[in-house]
Amino acid sequence: MNSAAFANTGSGFKDPEKLSFERDWIRRAVLASYWIVIILAFPFWWHLTSIERLALPTSQVRSQLQSNIVFPIAIHFDASISQQNPSLNSQVQTLLHDSAINEPGRWRGVDIRLQDRNDEVASSLYTVALGGQTSIAHSRNLRVNRTDAQSATRLSSILSDLIVPPESGTSHSQRVVQYSDHYRLAFTLLNEDATPNRFVATWDVQAALAEFIYPLMSQLSILHNFTVESQVQYHAPLAFEPRRVTLGDTEVSGLTQEDLTVFINSAEWTLASSVSNDPVLHFVLFVPSETHSPMNIIDSEGRPINQSSFLLPQWGSIFILNNELNSSSLHLSYNDLKPVFRNFATQLAALLGVPPVPLGLIMEGSFLSDWQLDALLRHRALQNVQGSQDTLHSIIKLVDQINNMPVGQVVRDDVLDALASLHEAYRTAVTSPALALRWSSKALSMASRAFFNPGMLALLYFPAEHKYAVYTPLFASISVPLVVALIREFMAWKRGSQDNGRR
Numbered sequence: 001m002n003s004a005a006f007a008n009t010g011s012g013f014k015d016p017e018k019l020s021f022e023r024d025w026i027r028r029a030v031l032a033s034y035w036i037v038i039i040l041a042f043p044f045w046w047h048l049t050s051i052e053r054l055a056l057p058t059s060q061v062r063s064q065l066q067s068n069i070v071f072p073i074a075i076h077f078d079a080s081i082s083q084q085n086p087s088l089n090s091q092v093q094t095l096l097h098d099s100a101i102n103e104p105g106r107w108r109g110v111d112i113r114l115q116d117r118n119d120e121v122a123s124s125l126y127t128v129a130l131g132g133q134t135s136i137a138h139s140r141n142l143r144v145n146r147t148d149a150q151s152a153t154r155l156s157s158i159l160s161d162l163i164v165p166p167e168s169g170t171s172h173s174q175r176v177v178q179y180s181d182h183y184r185l186a187f188t189l190l191n192e193d194a195t196p197n198r199f200v201a202t203w204d205v206q207a208a209l210a211e212f213i214y215p216l217m218s219q220l221s222i223l224h225n226f227t228v229e230s231q232v233q234y235h236a237p238l239a240f241e242p243r244r245v246t247l248g249d250t251e252v253s254g255l256t257q258e259d260l261t262v263f264i265n266s267a268e269w270t271l272a273s274s275v276s277n278d279p280v281l282h283f284v285l286f287v288p289s290e291t292h293s294p295m296n297i298i299d300s301e302g303r304p305i306n307q308s309s310f311l312l313p314q315w316g317s318i319f320i321l322n323n324e325l326n327s328s329s330l331h332l333s334y335n336d337l338k339p340v341f342r343n344f345a346t347q348l349a350a351l352l353g354v355p356p357v358p359l360g361l362i363m364e365g366s367f368l369s370d371w372q373l374d375a376l377l378r379h380r381a382l383q384n385v386q387g388s389q390d391t392l393h394s395i396i397k398l399v400d401q402i403n404n405m406p407v408g409q410v411v412r413d414d415v416l417d418a419l420a421s422l423h424e425a426y427r428t429a430v431t432s433p434a435l436a437l438r439w440s441s442k443a444l445s446m447a448s449r450a451f452f453n454p455g456m457l458a459l460l461y462f463p464a465e466h467k468y469a470v471y472t473p474l475f476a477s478i479s480v481p482l483v484v485a486l487i488r489e490f491m492a493w494k495r496g497s498q499d500n501g502r503r
Contacts, residue, residue: 024492031485038482051406056399060419061392067422069385069429069436071124071378073112073163078129081149089114091152092159099160106164109382109429124374124433126163128155135362136162140370158358162371165355175313176353179380181441182278184227185213185348186316188271189332190236193289200287200321203332205230208341211334216345219368220352222434223380227278239265242292247304253288254298255320260310263318281351282316283344285337294322309343317347353379377433381425384440388422391447398456406455414450418443 077089085091093114100107124140131143142162148154167173177183189203209228217226239262242253255263264271264284271282288295296304297320309319319340321332349368355375357363392415399405421443428435450456 024496028489028493031482031489034482035486051404052408053405054407054409054412056396056407056412056415057419058396058400061396061415064389064419064422065393067389067426069109069381069426069440070111071109071381071429071433071436073110074125075112075114075159076125076127077114078127080130081128081144084130084146084149085152088149088152088155092156095152095156096159099156106166109378110164112159112163126159126371128159133362134158134360135364136357136369136371137364140374142371158361161358163375165358165375175311175350177279177281177314177351179383179441179444180224180279182225182227183352184229184272184276184278184280185217185283186271186280187228187230187283187285187344189230189232189285189287190269191232191234191287191289192236192238192292194234195290199234199330200232200332201330202232203285204334204337207334208337211338212341212345213348215367216348219373220354222373223377223437224352227276233269236269236286237265238263238292239267242295245296245298245302245304247296250294252304253292253295254302254304255295256298257300260297260312263310264312264315280316281348283347284316284318285321285340286318287321295320296322309347311347311350314351316351317344319343352376355379374433377437381429381433381437381440384437384444385422385425388418388440388443388447391444391451392418395447395451408453408455411450411453411456414446414453418446418450421446 081088096112096114100110100112126140126142128142128144130146130149132145134142134144134148136142142158144155144158148158187205187209189200189205191199209230213228217228220226240259242255242259244251245254271284272280297307297310298304308322309317311317321340323336353376354368355372357369357372363369395411395415399407421439425436425439425443428439
């Protein structure tokens with residue numbers, strides 16, 4: 001029905017062509033306004049939803065994988081030894097060189113040279129002199145007796161064990177805690193049950209700490225900062241029942257190797273008395289109850305062993321107190337604690353990775369030698385450098401694999417700081433292992449902070465497919481009617497143009 005028919009019927013309906021909103025130019029203007037808003041809003045949407053992705057120094061990070069930290073070490077043979085065997089210097093040098101070739105992993109990062117004078121610049125300078133017995137001193141001196149001084153093989157073996165101590169398989173790496181600038185040492189006296197006959201209320205912990213722990217902490221302060229705390233607990237039940245073992249005429253409570261792994265009752269023991277993000281090393285003096293006393297560690301055949309303490313890798317140490325206690329023995333004196341804290345000091349050194357003194361050597365003094373500290377400094381610096389390189393390389397790989405992963409200014413600055421710290425570690429390793437450790441520690445800290453940046457981690461769990469799932473229902477419902485209307489108007493305009501052309 002055309003417009004004339006509408007006019008003649010008198011039905012009251014208006015001609016659609018005379019309606020203002022049905023006019024072609026108005027309808028097309030309305031449709032165009034929608035598209036204009038979308039076009040103008042698109043740059044704002046793109047800017048608000050775009051990801052900041054700054055360029056990382058990829059080439060520098062990859063070149064770091066080929067760089068190694070090197071500690072030059074000079075060994076000077078005193079004239080008292082050189083006079084006995086003029087060719088000893090060259091013989092030892094050859095043996096050490098062969099050892100480095102055969103064990104490259106052990107000698108990684110160490111450049112050792114033997115010299116006749118003390119004029120060479122090196123990060124560590126050691127002196128080998130003739131003495132009454134083979135011993136090491138704190139001043140980086142090695143004294144050897146006449147028998148060892150005449151054997152190049154024996155001297156090279158001693159120097160190898162002192163400079164690059166061998167690790168006792170995987171157990172060593174599993175036992176030693178991961179490096180940290182700060183550690184918290186928690187010393188706890190645990191009473192399994194505060195019964196009258198097996199109960200310790202107080203202990204002379206400060207005197208024992210001053211005698212055995214504080215001197216060790218002082219020497220290790222070049223590597224770590226320590227915080228010490230102590231506490232006494234009066235109820236610390238075991239989570240299992242020890243098996244009873246007959247030993248002569250008496251019965252003892254036996255702890256198998258499986259029992260030692262679950263000895264710590266984390267559900268009921270509160271060992272940490274303060275809140276901190278620093279790693280905690282626990283040292284527990286456990287007082288068995290009257291029912292479980294005495295308590296001994298037994299071997300696989302069920303026989304008690306002569307050992308009252310055991311070490312939990314990367315956690316701490318436990319000492320079982322089997323002394324005879326009575327109702328009047330509510331206090332552990334300094335003399336009672338001597339064997340306990342002597343053991344704690346040894347276990348602390350083992351947990352921190354302090355290399356032991358090689359067999360056959362006597363150490364002058366009761367604590368660590370400079371040989372041990374230098375070896376530990378070099379080892380920790382190598383670990384930090386390797387960890388920094390691996391972390392930085394992981395960041396680059398992750399950013400390359402995930403195209404829309406954000407890389408903000410904070411992440412980029414941390415990566416650059418880590419690279420700068422690594423460069424300083426390489427530079428200072430020539431003169432000071434302590435400075436090299438400090439810079440390598442900073443490099444590892446910066447690299448780890450960049451890797452665990454919250455802005456980067458968030459996208460690991462929000463891939464691109466999730467974006468499509470979010471935007472598709474929103475944009476599809478809006479875009480389909482607009483696209484269809486645009487096509488219809490274009491077709492109507494095209495038909496109108498053809499009709500006007502035929503007229």
